[in-house]
Amino acid sequence: MKVVKVTIIGFGSIGQGVAKALLMKKAELKREGIDLSVVAITDSKGAAIDEKGLDLQKCLQNKAETGTVASKDHLGMTGLDVIQKIDHDLVIEVTPTDIQTGGAGLINMTAALESKKDVVTSNKGPLTMKFRELSNLAEKNGCAFKFEATVGGAMPVINLMNEVMAGNEIKSVKGIFNGTCNYILTRMYEEKSGYSEILTEAVDLGIAETDPSYDVEGIDTACKVVILANAVFGMNKTIKDVDITGITNVTYEALEMSAKSGKTIKLIGEVRKDGKLSVAPRLVPIGHPLSVSGTLNVAAVQTDLAGEITVTGKGAGSLETASAILSDIISVYKCDCKT
Numbered sequence: 001m002k003v004v005k006v007t008i009i010g011f012g013s014i015g016q017g018v019a020k021a022l023l024m025k026k027a028e029l030k031r032e033g034i035d036l037s038v039v040a041i042t043d044s045k046g047a048a049i050d051e052k053g054l055d056l057q058k059c060l061q062n063k064a065e066t067g068t069v070a071s072k073d074h075l076g077m078t079g080l081d082v083i084q085k086i087d088h089d090l091v092i093e094v095t096p097t098d099i100q101t102g103g104a105g106l107i108n109m110t111a112a113l114e115s116k117k118d119v120v121t122s123n124k125g126p127l128t129m130k131f132r133e134l135s136n137l138a139e140k141n142g143c144a145f146k147f148e149a150t151v152g153g154a155m156p157v158i159n160l161m162n163e164v165m166a167g168n169e170i171k172s173v174k175g176i177f178n179g180t181c182n183y184i185l186t187r188m189y190e191e192k193s194g195y196s197e198i199l200t201e202a203v204d205l206g207i208a209e210t211d212p213s214y215d216v217e218g219i220d221t222a223c224k225v226v227i228l229a230n231a232v233f234g235m236n237k238t239i240k241d242v243d244i245t246g247i248t249n250v251t252y253e254a255l256e257m258s259a260k261s262g263k264t265i266k267l268i269g270e271v272r273k274d275g276k277l278s279v280a281p282r283l284v285p286i287g288h289p290l291s292v293s294g295t296l297n298v299a300a301v302q303t304d305l306a307g308e309i310t311v312t313g314k315g316a317g318s319l320e321t322a323s324a325i326l327s328d329i330i331s332v333y334k335c336d337c338k339t
Ligand SMILES: NC(=O)C1=CN([C@@H]2O[C@H](COP(=O)(O)OP(=O)(O)OC[C@H]3O[C@@H](n4cnc5c(N)ncnc54)[C@H](OP(=O)(O)O)[C@@H]3O)[C@@H](O)[C@H]2O)C=CC1
Pocket: 009, 010, 011, 012, 013, 014, 015, 042, 043, 044, 045, 067, 068, 078, 079, 094, 095, 096, 097, 104, 122, 123, 124, 125, 149, 150, 153, 206, 207, 208, 209, 210, 315, 316, 317, 318, 321
């Protein structure tokens, strides 16, 4: 069994979730013929490196106790340094989403693919800005580029439409793609309060974006709509192509009035085959498949052969999102000629 050498770039909620999932699933992965060795982890302060394989439990402990995973001798070392200097096969890129410049994620993914490393990511910024360029680079260099975790967290949606439902024409997809907004709308109604009070709870749960205005202003949902449009429908869209309204103007009174007529308000993202992309709060009948609560996400996919398929699952969260990353890793290395 070949050892797959891995780096984790970003060690916040998701990076730590990945480390925990790898610890929990080591034996199962080996049974699938996959022996993963994490040789470097970085956060904003530096890196931990061991070319023979890091002790993940120790890395989690160091992060909890000192605020950084970095060892004293690798303080200041960046994700890019690690990608360029350390011998490895797979980059798990989980730095913050930045849709202004693509952030460190775009630099890291480009460098990884240019040096023929596989990339698995939950970072939406680079895919929202440069999906086609990154996919082409991966193809040109024979690398895997997998991103199930970028849309709907643990909820299978990209691989569902591209792989499991192969043969179907996908006509449209719509649903709830932001766990933070769904949690806030659910809790606002329960607590009779405004969105800003509940936002703090979502931040504490580790589900909000590093900049939570991305969540409540609908930008995060718009990123996911763009990724679905490009990765599933073969479009070439950016965030400028999405009509976006967030939840900042939704009040408790509006939720209460909707409930009186048997409806609830949900932030719905939609991709239509005619190219129309939208994000907006919409009225959904209580009990309808799209009226899921809390951090749940949901996607209703319209197809020509299968009709409507609806999936739901945790759209955010540390271990939940790590599960989508793990399933992408397994799909790359199980029965793969690379190993
Ligand atoms: N949280 C969730 O439920 C989900 C998140 N995502 C996406 O996953 C990604 C990670 O999210 P999450 O873990 O919640 O974010 P966090 O803010 O919790 O963690 C981000 C991590 O990246 C590190 N970091 C920041 N800048 C850099 C940099 N320039 N180079 C290297 N590391 C850097 C931070 O360092 P430090 O620790 O030192 O601050 C931190 O470790 C984001 O793109 C997000 O959109 C996707 C699905 C669900």
